[in-house]
Amino acid sequence: MGDSTVVASRTGVLVLAATPIGRVADAPPRLAEELATADLVAAEDTRRLKRLTSDLGVTVTGRVVSYFEGNESARTPVLLEALLAGERVLLVTDAGMPSVSDPGYRLVAAAVEHDVVVTAVPGPSAVLTALAVSGLPVDRFCFEGFLPRKAGERARRLADVAADPRTLVFFEAPHRTEAALAAMAEVFGADRPAAVCRELTKTHEEVRRGPLAELVAWAADGVRGEVTIVVQGAEPRAAIDDDPDSLRAAVADLEATGSTRKDAIAEVARLAGVPKRDVYHLIHAT
Structure with a gap:
């Protein structure tokens, strides 16, 4: 405990800063201050x-x-070196919070490993904003990020969460939205x-709110x-019921909706x- 405290006190600080997902007026008040005072600003897109x-009317004085x-992967060690030298490093992405479907996780993991604050x-946050305005249950939710681009991989990912009772949140590219919704309608x-x-x-x-089939039709345009x-x-x-016939039927039903046999057996x-x-x-004996 004592040694790690000493190490942390000699290092810099990594600051993950949320940026507007839409209107610049959504920027948190502290963002301008951090941009103006950071020793080094790491940005997903410098433009x-x-x-x-x-x-924001801010002048960045740091690198x-x-x-x-x-x-x-290549830049993380460089930023870590700056942190270990005592610099305040500010990480920003194009929109929202760094490391949430954006660059940042590797740097955070490296910083934590070296006792950097x-x-x-x-x-x-697009995740929380969309969840809040969706009109769907918000007490329990799961963020799934971007779905795979390939149809087969996308279907398998959706099958993995088809039985999840939590509200699901996904990011998607506009040109793949119709295909993603169609896959969800097929699996869910x-x-x-x-x-x-x-x-x-x-x-x-x-x-746009409604059943998945309706949203697929809307996205077709x-x-x-x-x-x-x-x-x-x-x-x-x-x-x-735990009788053999009920168990076999239940596994078959889940497999028919896209679950793998392993997942279906576990759920049943x-x-x-x-x-x-x-x-x-029971299943493999038949």
């Missing part, structure tokens, strides 16, 4: 950083470097309630802007209150 600082997906300037069911939130906090903000999709969680499944065992190995042996 967008320049526009942001101009809009500015790029930090994006393409150079994240990590703090944040909280602020705009066409009637599953959802909301597509686009251009959050911007002038043309739009929130094309979708523009930044997109966040919120989907209601699965309805809790009823308990399953949970709902029936029996060991997984018993369901496994």
